[in-house]
Amino acid sequence: MSRNIVIIGSGFAGMMAALGASRLRHEKGVSPDELAITVVSPAPEMVIRPRLYERNPEQMVAPLAELFAATDIDHRQGSVETIDSAASTITVVAADGASATLPYDRLVLAAGSDGFAPPIPGLAEFGFAATQLDEAVALDRHLHALAEKPASAARNTVVVGGAGFTGLEFATEMPGRLSEILGEDADIRVIIVDRSEHVAPAMGAEPRPFIEERLRALGVETRLNVGIAALDKGGVTLGDGERIETSTVIWSGGMRASPLTAQLPAERDNLGRIVVEPDLRVPEAPHIFATGDTARARTDAAGNYAAMSCQHARRLGAFAGHNAAADLLGEPTLPYDQPVYVTCLDLGPDAAIFTRGWDSQVQITGAQAKAVKKEINEVWIYPPAAERTAAYENVLAARTIDF
Ligand SMILES: Cc1cc2nc3c(=O)[nH]c(=O)nc-3n(C[C@H](O)[C@H](O)[C@H](O)COP(=O)(O)OP(=O)(O)OC[C@H]3O[C@@H](n4cnc5c(N)ncnc54)[C@H](O)[C@@H]3O)c2cc1C
Incomplete structure (x- = not known):
């Protein structure tokens, strides 16, 4: 049968x-x-x-x-x-x-x-996500369409909500992607916002100095211990009242x-x-x-x-x-x-960090880890x-x- x-x-x-x-x-x-x-x-x-x-x-x-x-x-x-x-x-x-x-x-x-989208006012209407293919394509189209707009603080600024793995990978990729689209001279700002005290909160203390150093090197700003309270057409308001003019909010909140x-x-x-x-x-x-x-x-x-x-x-x-x-x-x-549990977190055009174990012991960083990340992303995870x-x-x- x-x-x-x-x-x-x-x-x-x-x-x-x-x-x-x-x-x-x-x-x-x-x-x-x-x-x-x-x-x-x-x-x-x-x-x-x-x-x-x-x-x-x-x-x-x-x-x-x-x-x-x-x-x-x-x-x-x-x-x-x-x-x-x-x-x-x-x-x-x-x-x-x-x-x-x-x-x-x-x-x-x-x-x-x-992706998990909490009921933050304006998030569904004005936020972008990229946890599914159609969302990532819509975000990419939006980024390219920014080039047609007159230069402004809002046009040149990307806010990433969530400083976990995907939020960090987006935030560290954005300076390069945006300057290709808007030109090297554009005054680009990328700001990552998280309620936690630290970036990559799930990874613990050991990888943190390297991740923070990469954010600084790429000019990515952080707003920690604070959440995104609301989004509107012109920007975001944080829980502490700070206003950031932006046309692009990428939500990576779980x-x-x-x-x-x-x-x-x-x-x-x-x-x-x-x-x-x-x-x-x-x-x-x-x-x-x-x-x-x-x-x-x-x-x-x-x-x-x-x-x-x-x-x-x-x-x-x-x-x-x-x-x-x-x-x-x-x-x-x-x-x-x-x-065995390992992570390999991409951190921009020339660096990544590779950790081993649930306590995230740092194994390799920088260009060597970036080569591993490329191998993972472009070979290992593809179908046989x-x-x-x-x-x-x-x-x-x-x-x-x-x-
Ligand atoms: C931006 C981003 C970065 C990430 N980075 C990493 C990383 O660096 N390392 C890592 O290990 N993981 C990473 N992840 C997580 C990883 O992608 C997921 O954990 C993984 O895709 C889960 O695999 P899955 O097969 O369970 O689900 P999926 O890969 O989501 O596959 C689900 C499948 O189910 C189908 N499906 C869904 N609903 C239905 C339905 N109702 N009927 C029929 N079919 C349906 C979908 O079309 C799809 O084919 C990342 C995720 C994102 C979004």
């Missing part, structure tokens, strides 16, 4: 889940007719979200159709609107609006995350898991992620595995949890897909673990070659090899 695994999402976790399931199916000599694997997403492609702060964001997409064909994975174009875990079905809405019900034997939820997580009868954390079992199964809906940015998963015995990162999403996906297939094929499922052996090696490595 034919059975099927349905995977929602073709991002880092969804692609890896599909490859992980396909690899085990192949290893066990099971045919695609006996066990079908279907990825449902708006297009058979992966958005390289970690690169959305860079120039030409419209190019940050990797095709997946050939990879899926090479590994006997079906792609169904559409967006999932509902998950009925009691009936084991999902509803898929295609681009033309047609709605269809799709049954599943095992479901992998890999629908990722969206992420929330896909709203599909709310449709499952499951415990969720403060980021909306589903609290999963060690094999990434949803305890209350055991035919569903949650992965990537939708899962709150423990990485190690020390009690650390996966971050919303592609580093974790790739490995979580590889485990979830393997386990969904294992569950249907009568094989034991594997407990997810990821003992569209060829079965390479794809299976890639997904196995994602599950087994530590940095």
Whole structure:
């Protein structure tokens, strides 16, 4: 009897889940007719979200159709609107609006995350975000359109809300991007605002001096211990009353898991992620595995949890897909673990900082770390070659090899 695994999402976790399931199916000599694997997403492609702060964001997409064909994975174009875990079905809405019900034997939820926008007056109307491709493209168009406007303080000033990883990467990229657009002579200001006492608050003290030095070198100003209180057409007002004239506010104030997580009868954390079992199964809906940015998963015995990162999403996906297939094929499922955690934070045109461990021990900085960041962004996080052996090696490595 034919059975099927349905995977929602073709991002880092969804692609890896599909490859992980396909690899085990192949290893066990099971045919695609006996066990079908279907990825449902708006297009058979992966958005390289970690690169959305860079120039030409419209190019940050990797095709997946050939990879899926090479590994006997079906792609169904559409967006999932509902998950009925009691009936084991999902509803898929295609681009033309047609709605269809799709049954599943095992479901992998890999629908990722969206930016979190708090109810700050004017944020929805006047702010930009760049956590999704369309948002990053809209921001890039806006930046280029600034060149058509007469020079003014507002035109030349970018305010970044949030001094976490993505906020810092945007803020340190902006001086270069803006001077290319507005000219070297433009009096460009980039200001990063955060309620925290320090930039990169999640990284602790050790990397801070280098990050602060890079901000100073690039002329990026900081406003700390203060939030953005309101936005309007001409600028922002901070919580302490300071007014900054700006046409560009980039909001980088955190992420929330896909709203599909709310449709499952499951415990969720403060980021909306589903609290999963060690094999990434949803305890209350055991035919569903949650992965990537939708899962709150423990990485190690020390009690650390996966971050919303592609580093974790790739490995979580590889485990979830393997386990969904294992569950249907009568094989034991594997407990997810990821003992090694590293970060590589981009800090402008010629520097980055690479840290190891949850306590962010600095390993390398400057041009050497920048070379690592380029390798990560331009090679490591891209899909493997569209060829079965390479794809299976890639997904196995994602599950087994530590940095
Ligand atoms: C600007 C930026 C910079 C970042 N930098 C880094 C970094 O340096 N390092 C790092 O590790 N991480 C970084 N991240 C985080 C990283 O991109 C995410 O953690 C990662 O993309 C999560 O992978 P995922 O597969 O869970 O979700 P995603 O990559 O978001 O993929 C989700 C998939 O689900 C699909 N989908 C969503 N909803 C539906 C639906 N209803 N129906 C069907 N399909 C759906 C989407 O189209 C997509 O294919 C960054 C993120 C951003 C935005």
